[in-house]
Every structure is written in C-alpha cells, then in structure tokens.
Amino acid sequence: MNRLDRNHSAVTPKRDGFHLDRPxxxxxxxxxxxxxxxxxxxxxxxxxxxxxxxxxFGSFLLIYLAIALIAD
Incomplete structure (x- = not known):
C-alpha cells in the first residue's frame, strides 16, 4: 500500500462540484x-x-427541496 492509498479516506471532499449522494x-x-x-x-x-x-419556521425545508430538485 503506497502513501496515497493510506491517506485516502471514505469521507474526502470532492472538488469537482456538488452532487447528490443517493446511495x-x-x-x-x-x-x-x-x-x-x-x-x-x-x-x-x-x-x-x-x-x-x-x-x-420551515425555511430550511424549502432550501432542502430546492437543492433536491436543482442538483443532479
């Protein structure tokens, strides 16, 4: 196992843009x-x-639904 494999964790930030993680x-x-x-x-x-x-008062619910509809 090389150095890159050891430093790669399951929760790494993705810099290629935001996407929904449905799985x-x-x-x-x-x-x-x-x-x-x-x-x-x-x-x-x-x-x-x-x-x-x-x-x-529900504003985050509207934000959540907007992200769900707009994002891939």
Missing amino acids: NGKVFGVCAGIANYFGIDPMIVRVVFAAGTIFG
Missing part, C-alpha cells in the same frame, strides 16, 4: 452530498437541517 442518503441524498463535498459527517448536516427547519 448514502436518507431522503434525496442532499445532506450526504453536502457532507461529501465539505468532507464532514452527514449526521452533522442532517442535524443542522433539522434544527434550521424547526427554528427557521
């Missing part, structure tokens, strides 16, 4: 896609979207 996602793969793009845990993004939906 690892729960509903549309929006939160998993955002987490993959930024290289963070998808559960953190899901908690932020849930809190934003509750405390933002």
